[in-house]
Amino acid sequence: MKVEPDPDSAREPIIEFRKAGYRLPNGQSLLEDVSVAVGRGETLALLGRSGAGKTTALKLINRMLDPSDGEILVEGKSTLRWDAIALRRHIGYVIQEIGLFPHFTIEQNVSLIPRLEQWPAERIRARVKELLSLVGLDPDTFSRRYPHELSGGQRQRVGIARALAVDPPILLMDEPFGALDPLTTGELLKEFQQLQRRLRKTIVMVTHDVGESLLLATRIALLDGGKLAGIFSAREFLSAQEPVAAAYVANFRMYEEAERANEPH
Amino acid sequence: MSLIDFFIRHQREIGQATLEHIWLVGISMLLAVAIGVPLGIIVTRHPWLSKPILGGANIAETIPSLALFGFLLPVPWLGARADRLVITALMLYALLPIIRNTSTGISSVNVAVREAARGMGMTENQILFQVELPLSVPTILAGVRVATVLTIGIATIAAAVGAGGLGEFIFRGLAMVNDQLILAGAIPAAALALLADFILSLLERRLRPAQS
Numbered sequence: 001m002k003v004e005p006d007p008d009s010a011r012e013p014i015i016e017f018r019k020a021g022y023r024l025p026n027g028q029s030l031l032e033d034v035s036v037a038v039g040r041g042e043t044l045a046l047l048g049r050s051g052a053g054k055t056t057a058l059k060l061i062n063r064m065l066d067p068s069d070g071e072i073l074v075e076g077k078s079t080l081r082w083d084a085i086a087l088r089r090h091i092g093y094v095i096q097e098i099g100l101f102p103h104f105t106i107e108q109n110v111s112l113i114p115r116l117e118q119w120p121a122e123r124i125r126a127r128v129k130e131l132l133s134l135v136g137l138d139p140d141t142f143s144r145r146y147p148h149e150l151s152g153g154q155r156q157r158v159g160i161a162r163a164l165a166v167d168p169p170i171l172l173m174d175e176p177f178g179a180l181d182p183l184t185t186g187e188l189l190k191e192f193q194q195l196q197r198r199l200r201k202t203i204v205m206v207t208h209d210v211g212e213s214l215l216l217a218t219r220i221a222l223l224d225g226g227k228l229a230g231i232f233s234a235r236e237f238l239s240a241q242e243p244v245a246a247a248y249v250a251n252f253r254m255y256e257e258a259e260r261a262n263e264p265h
Numbered sequence: 266m267s268l269i270d271f272f273i274r275h276q277r278e279i280g281q282a283t284l285e286h287i288w289l290v291g292i293s294m295l296l297a298v299a300i301g302v303p304l305g306i307i308v309t310r311h312p313w314l315s316k317p318i319l320g321g322a323n324i325a326e327t328i329p330s331l332a333l334f335g336f337l338l339p340v341p342w343l344g345a346r347a348d349r350l351v352i353t354a355l356m357l358y359a360l361l362p363i364i365r366n367t368s369t370g371i372s373s374v375n376v377a378v379r380e381a382a383r384g385m386g387m388t389e390n391q392i393l394f395q396v397e398l399p400l401s402v403p404t405i406l407a408g409v410r411v412a413t414v415l416t417i418g419i420a421t422i423a424a425a426v427g428a429g430g431l432g433e434f435i436f437r438g439l440a441m442v443n444d445q446l447i448l449a450g451a452i453p454a455a456a457l458a459l460l461a462d463f464i465l466s467l468l469e470r471r472l473r474p475a476q477s
């Protein structure tokens with residue numbers, strides 16, 4: 001069921017953190033000495049508690065932030081040597097709060113970057129239809145609506161469609177399935193898994209959910225207090241000795257135990 | 266002679282003065298928007314400029330209008346003609362609400378929306394013109410509305426320096442102790458202010474973007 005890591009991934013990192021750190025202007029360190037490489041077609045989950053530095057790490061990749069120490073390479077080139085605008089258009093980004101434009105219709109939201117890139121109108125229209133269908137929204141129903149006329153889950157789908165608009169090879173997602181009821185999250189997760197298999201993007205996704213990481217990620221990078229506590233495959237993670245990882249797993253197992261305790265004898 | 270008869274008898278002069286009034290206020294407001302909106306944008310981009318710009322506009326706002334005319338009178342090109350003088354003064358009064366509302370409008374754009382725009386690879390200018398300004402239009406218009414009503418009132422004092430407008434009647438009426446003459450200026454001026462307020466509030470509502 002899972003997306004297998006590309007065998008070449010170790011040789012061809014698309015995103016690479018090299019001893020990267022980020023400090024606030026006042027000197028407070030939010031991220032320290034992070035080194036991790038993400039291969040082509042891989043999905044890396046950034047797992048960690050609230051405030052662990054997940055969003056900060058994500059923002060270093062598309063140059064929303066510049067590293068204070070070390071460097072981040074995207075396709076072999078330091079982010080500092082990329083033009084920030086070009087880099088961001090090369091990378092789809094779903095922010096934690098989604099941030100749809102309230103004054104644009106769904107169609108306008110999704111087609112913003114294609115319009116800025118001056119695609120012909122016909123191509124844009126076709127692309128919007130394709131994208132909305134891709135994320136499971138009926139284009140005829142939703143194109144003309146405004147974001148406030150959608151449910152939270154539908155908005156999240158639009159956020160993903162918008163990030164995919166110009167078919168970027170890299171996708172960054174900050175808790176794209178958070179803040180929804182569990183059934184809707186599950187549905188979205190399953191659909192996204194299929195999407196992932198079809199599109200074969202290189203993905204870095206932030207989450208604090210173990211199940212989500214196991215379901216979607218090829219590897220899990222565990223962040224704790226701004227430091228990398230470890231990088232694990234799914235199998236490694238479930239049997240990890242590292243205390244934070246073990247705590248996550250124990251917490252995750254709690255549900256299974258509850259299930260077993262309630263099985264009929 | 267009743268007030269109505271008076272208005273009918275002098276309708277040409279009253280109409281003429283009303284047009285002058287609209288012209289003075291209209292030109293002042295165009296200038297104030299053309300200067301105030303960019304200044305409001307600058308304030309959001311360079312916070313250290315916010316004190317001098319808003320402070321300056323605030324000072325202009327607090328100078329009594331006759332005193333402001335007096336200050337502007339010795340200024341070479343401005344002082345040469347009464348309408349230049351008055352338009353400059355009215356524009357100065359209109360600046361503060363426009364600058365302030367522009368910067369408030371822009372800074373109250375949802376942080377997540379701005380973050381998303383930046384993260385998608387929009388340039389600063391694209392974010393300004395396609396996201397921040399459209400979302401600020403109602404707030405900016407509210408500032409324009411306040412400024413317009415304010416200048417319609419202050420423009421009645423323009424007659425004191427000979428720039429015409431509805432103030433002519435008021436000043437003449439005061440000098441001659443003639444109530445009808447005073448009302449011939451006061452009523453159209455009040456009506457103008459109410460009308461401007463109404464039209465601009467309609468516009469404000471029409472242009473309010475969908476709420477999130």
Ligand SMILES: Nc1ncnc2c1ncn2[C@@H]1O[C@H](COP(=O)(O)OP(=O)(O)OP(=O)(O)O)[C@@H](O)[C@H]1O
Binds near residue numbers: 030049
């Ligand atoms: N601009 C900032 N100024 C001050 N502190 C900041 C700033 N940005 C982030 N922080 C702090 O840095 C830490 C890491 O933030 P970050 O947003 O990366 O966390 P996160 O792992 O994404 O958390 P969450 O799961 O809650 O989104 C937090 O403690 C946060 O309060």
Ligand SMILES: [Mg+2]
Binds near residue numbers: 055056174206
């Ligand atoms: Mg976060």
